[in-house]
Amino acid sequence: MVVSMARIRGFFAVILLGLTVAGCGYNTIPTLEVQAKAKWSDVQNNYQRRADLIPNLVSTVQGYAKQEREVLTSVIEARAKATSVKIDASQLTDPEKVKQFQDAQNQLSGALGRLIAVSENYPDLKSNQNFLALQSQLEGTENRIAVARRDYIESVRAYNTELRTFPGVLWASTFFRSNKPMAEFAASTGSDKPPQVKF
DSSP: OHHHHHHHHHHHHHHHHHHHHHHTTTTHHHHHHHHHHHHHHHHHHHHHHHHHHHHHHHHHHHHHOGGGHHHHHHHHHHHHHHHHOOOOGGGTTOHHHHHHHHHHHHHHHHHHHHHHHHHTTOHHHHHOHHHHHHHHHHHHHHHHHHHHHHHHHHHHHHHHHHHHSTTHHHHHHHTTTTOOOOOOOOOOTTTTSOOOOOO
16 A cells, blocks of 8 residues: 555656646747747748749740840849758758848849839730739739748747746756757848839
8 A cells, every 4th residue: 555655646746747847838949949940941932932933934024025134034043042042940040041041032032023123114014814923923922921931030039039038048058058049030131111113
């Protein structure tokens, strides 16, 4: 009877310890880290979707705007650079890598903006169903990218905050010493100014 009573106490001690560890935030840092990395995957998927749409958009425009080779070439080159700059979830704590990725994507965004502006010079192109469908898909993708980036930034904010605030700072300084704050996206240069619209 004494042995079984000790086992029962031990069993309850293990359950109490498990509940204490679960309730005190030990799992919060790994959970937030996994969520932020999942949000990063969403960002990458949307950028890849945009990169996949570009060749079709370029070939459609090429048929109408052969003399716009410089713009088309800049889009193709920007796409090549944007798809060559890779960053995986393990590199999210390196602000320089994130900046390189963001800069390449911003360059592609600028080139795409110039490509869409070229369409204004070609009324037949503006009414082409393929071009309209691709432009619509591209606009939808840009919206998805904005949402995915916002969600990633929010996840990183929660993760970074947990590493710096109580009780997360205790866990970060003991069991999760290798966990570093993740880099966030920064606004691109000139994004604080509205685009000029000319009629």
